Amino acid sequence: MTLTSLPDADHEPLRGGPTLRWGVLAPGRIAASFVGSLNKSTDQKVVAVASRSQERAQQFASEHGIDTAYGSYDQLLADDSVDIVYVAAPHNEHARLAHAAIAAGKHVLIEKPIATTVAEARGIADAAAHAGVFAMEAMWSRYLPQATIVAQLLADGALGEPRFVEADFGFLARFDPASRLYNPELAGGALLDLGVYSAWFAHFVLGAPRSVHAVGSLAVTGVDQQSTVTLTYDSDALAVVSSSIIVETPVAARVSGTEALLQFPASFPGPSAFRLAVHGGETLEWRDTSGLNWNEGLCYQAVAAARYVSDGLKQSPLHGLGDSIAVLSVLEQARAQLGAL
Numbered sequence: 001m002t003l004t005s006l007p008d009a010d011h012e013p014l015r016g017g018p019t020l021r022w023g024v025l026a027p028g029r030i031a032a033s034f035v036g037s038l039n040k041s042t043d044q045k046v047v048a049v050a051s052r053s054q055e056r057a058q059q060f061a062s063e064h065g066i067d068t069a070y071g072s073y074d075q076l077l078a079d080d081s082v083d084i085v086y087v088a089a090p091h092n093e094h095a096r097l098a099h100a101a102i103a104a105g106k107h108v109l110i111e112k113p114i115a116t117t118v119a120e121a122r123g124i125a126d127a128a129a130h131a132g133v134f135a136m137e138a139m140w141s142r143y144l145p146q147a148t149i150v151a152q153l154l155a156d157g158a159l160g161e162p163r164f165v166e167a168d169f170g171f172l173a174r175f176d177p178a179s180r181l182y183n184p185e186l187a188g189g190a191l192l193d194l195g196v197y198s199a200w201f202a203h204f205v206l207g208a209p210r211s212v213h214a215v216g217s218l219a220v221t222g223v224d225q226q227s228t229v230t231l232t233y234d235s236d237a238l239a240v241v242s243s244s245i246i247v248e249t250p251v252a253a254r255v256s257g258t259e260a261l262l263q264f265p266a267s268f269p270g271p272s273a274f275r276l277a278v279h280g281g282e283t284l285e286w287r288d289t290s291g292l293n294w295n296e297g298l299c300y301q302a303v304a305a306a307r308y309v310s311d312g313l314k315q316s317p318l319h320g321l322g323d324s325i326a327v328l329s330v331l332e333q334a335r336a337q338l339g340a341l
């Protein structure tokens, strides 16, 4: 096929669509980015925040213009004015808090990775289905304009048959055994925190792999500090997904297809740019022009969730709980092979 232009992005408009009343659990760094993104770019309403400390909740509420601040997560879950709960705690708390939100009858958006094990993720999916509430992993990258374009290119066969996928995500996190990234009790490690994006990208293009082979190393705390995971597929495609918390990497992603090569040279999980080089044809370039930098793009997933809830969906049609579980299965197998805690 001869491709001379890229399809238009196909995402929910940031303003003017359905709105939800959001409650935020665990007001740390990403919660601040999420609420900032919603307040800046959408009509979504953050109506309540809950911390384990009343003082921290109050502080966060003041900074972000939120009406209600709770000093316990349970208080927010009992608030009838909250439609959907955003779980922004460390990984080890995702499943427990998701279950608590679901039991309270709330819809739930759970930070990545949705849980720390496949069994936990399945438990969330079962509980949400039983309660009839909407549940979604905050895999925000899938809802960005760029991902909607790549999805169309893949569906249209513009790349031909995708045969080789690579994605990496690494940054240098100062060693602190108590920190979220290095502490096994908080489910630290590069794979769960950053490898989730690399594994998601491979899943987005190729689906679930046939086999998983990981090599890497552990920090002295026992969490994985960096690894490369090779994935094989029934189609005979290969993927190589890498993550590191001890060195910065390009954060690039590539899809080599029989008809074209697609490349994100940097920052592939956030608003960025890609290039599509059609074999024997044109090279088409796309750049995000929203003006939203990195985590300012968290808002796309929120307006998508609001649309899905308004439409009566119980899962995201773009990255459902089965997708979250498949990605987590890769991470779980890789972590087990590395002997990570």
Ligand SMILES: NC(=O)c1ccc[n+]([C@@H]2O[C@H](COP(=O)([O-])OP(=O)(O)OC[C@H]3O[C@@H](n4cnc5c(N)ncnc54)[C@H](OP(=O)(O)O)[C@@H]3O)[C@@H](O)[C@H]2O)c1
Residues within 6 Å of the ligand: 025, 026, 027, 028, 029, 030, 031, 050, 051, 052, 053, 056, 057, 088, 089, 090, 091, 093, 111, 112, 113, 138, 140, 180, 186, 193, 295
């Ligand atoms: N989408 C993205 O781009 C992105 C980027 C960074 C992180 N994340 C995800 O967001 C989640 C939180 O990461 P973060 O960097 O925001 O973490 P963070 O700054 O450490 O904040 C996490 C918050 O969780 C609460 N919390 C509950 N139990 C805790 C415990 N046992 N230990 C420490 N804090 C606890 C704390 O709030 P209170 O004590 O006040 O309740 C804390 O402020 C993770 O799942 C991470 O993967 C996503």
